[in-house]
Amino acid sequence: TQIAGSFSAGGVDMMVGIATPAAVACYAAAEEKDIPVIFTAITDPVGAKLDSGNITGTSDVLPVEGQLKLIRALQPDAKTIGIVYTTSESNSLYSIGVYEEKAADYGFTIDAVAVTYAPGLIGAVLVGVNFAKAAALALGKPLIPVHHIRGHIAANYIAYPELEPPFLCLVVSGGHTMIVEVKDYTDMNILGTTLDDAAGESFDKVARVLGMPYPGGAALDRAARQGDETKYVLPRSKPGENPYNMSFSGLKTAALNLIHHAEQVGEALDIPSLCAAFSAAVSDTLVPRAVMALEQAGYRKIAVAGGVAANSRIRADILAAAEKLGAEVYLPPLHLCGDNGAMIGAQAYYEYKAGHVADMSLNAYATKSILGEAL
Numbered sequence: 486t487q488i489a490g491s492f493s494a495g496g497v498d499m500m501v502g503i504a505t506p507a508a509v510a511c512y513a514a515a516e517e518k519d520i521p522v523i524f525t526a527i528t529d530p531v532g533a534k535l536d537s538g539n540i541t542g543t544s545d546v547l548p549v550e551g552q553l554k555l556i557r558a559l560q561p562d563a564k565t566i567g568i569v570y571t572t573s574e575s576n577s578l579y580s581i582g583v584y585e586e587k588a589a590d591y592g593f594t595i596d597a598v599a600v601t602y603a604p605g606l607i608g609a610v611l612v613g614v615n616f617a618k619a620a621a622l623a624l625g626k627p628l629i630p631v632h633h634i635r636g637h638i639a640a641n642y643i644a645y646p647e648l649e650p651p652f653l654c655l656v657v658s659g660g661h662t663m664i665v666e667v668k669d670y671t672d673m674n675i676l677g678t679t680l681d682d683a684a685g686e687s688f689d690k691v692a693r694v695l696g697m698p699y700p701g702g703a704a705l706d707r708a709a710r711q712g713d714e715t716k717y718v719l720p721r722s723k724p725g726e727n728p729y730n731m732s733f734s735g736l737k738t739a740a741l742n743l744i745h746h747a748e749q750v751g752e753a754l755d756i757p758s759l760c761a762a763f764s765a766a767v768s769d770t771l772v773p774r775a776v777m778a779l780e781q782a783g784y785r786k787i788a789v790a791g792g793v794a795a796n797s798r799i800r801a802d803i804l805a806a807a808e809k810l811g812a813e814v815y816l817p818p819l820h821l822c823g824d825n826g827a828m829i830g831a832q833a834y835y836e837y838k839a840g841h842v843a844d845m846s847l848n849a850y851a852t853k854s855i856l857g858e859a860l
């Protein structure tokens with residue numbers, strides 16, 4: 486393949502990677518488009534099960550081995566990998582030796598270790614950072630810290646190799662909702678943000694009260710497609726001075742009140758229609774602001790990032806709105822919207838190129854701005 490040649494940077498010939506739920510598609514796309522792919526060495530066994538026939542085990546070793554097999558089959562010429570650790574969904578660790586051995590079995594060498602260092606549940610992030618430090622130290626390889634949300638944005642580079650900054654990005658995840666100017670791969674600016682709940686969080690809370698399993702955003706989205714959004718009226722709030730800022734707590738409370746009221750008076754709820762009305766209200770909060778920012782800040786390209794980027798209503802609305810302006814829209818394929826290791830590796834590549842390498846004093850952070858201040 487041409488991947489190695491085109492991504493040679495400071496000793497890292499390339500970073501090969503795989504997201505657990507994304508393995509095959511991600512690899513195929515990367516090969517076709519000549520872009521870096523990131524190998525997630527520590528993987529979520531649940532995610533691994535979802536994927537190709539090559540990865541079936543839930544034991545601690547099989548997912549690693551399965552992914553390496555997959556890489557070898559799809560990338561016969563690949564020589565170098567980066568290890569990427571995605572903390573938020575992973576619940577098992579492997580010894581560093583497993584990676585090295587298994588990588589060697591398939592003809593790979595490891596050139597760098599990338600890790601999510603912020604933001605997230607501190608316990609998970611700490612485990613990841615400590616593991617990555619140990620791996621980097623043991624292997625004598627550079628340690629590349631990656632901001633989780635920058636990773637979400639970078640999922641778009643995997644899907645759309647032609648996408649280059651500057652562009653505008655609507656970030657919508659379980660914990661973050663913001664409109665970000667991606668001025669360069671490692672240079673960002675926040676135009677607007679939620680003042681209370683994140684979009685994903687509000688989806689999850691409403692879904693939970695409707696009895697959907699956590700996190701319920703995707704289930705709510707599926708139900709919404711069968712509903713009539715005009716059946717329920719939900720508010721769209723306009724908080725504060727900054728026209729790009731958003732709020733979801735009023736909307737969430739209104740939806741929860743509606744559900745509880747129906748329960749109290751014994752009225753049957755039309756759940757799909759309520760889901761449709763809720764999705765419409767979230768989209769009406771996000772999309773017009775993002776498109777206004779696109780226009781006013783003078784960008785020609787808009788990307789969406791984060792788990793909620795999988796939402797069908799938001800995808801349709803942003804496509805339609807940006808199309809009207811003649812702007813390019815980049816929506817990550819569904820398997821790259823939610824948390825995955827590939828996105829961390831993709832961003833790690835650019836962090837590494839920018840010289841953002843950490844030493845053994847790297848810490849884990851529950852919260853950290855995307856703006857790239859010193860570590």
Ligand code: KG4
Pocket residue numbers: 637657658659660661684685686688689700701702703704706791792793794795796797822823824
């Ligand atoms: O980015 P992500 O995987 O994890 C965080 O970094 O938070 O986002 C997870 C969020 C959850 O709130 C989940 O319910 C939501 O993304 N989500 C969706 C959809 N798919 C996932 N929300 C609405 N519609 C969807 N289709």
Ligand code: ZN
Pocket residue numbers: 633637658659791792823824
């Ligand atoms: Zn995430």
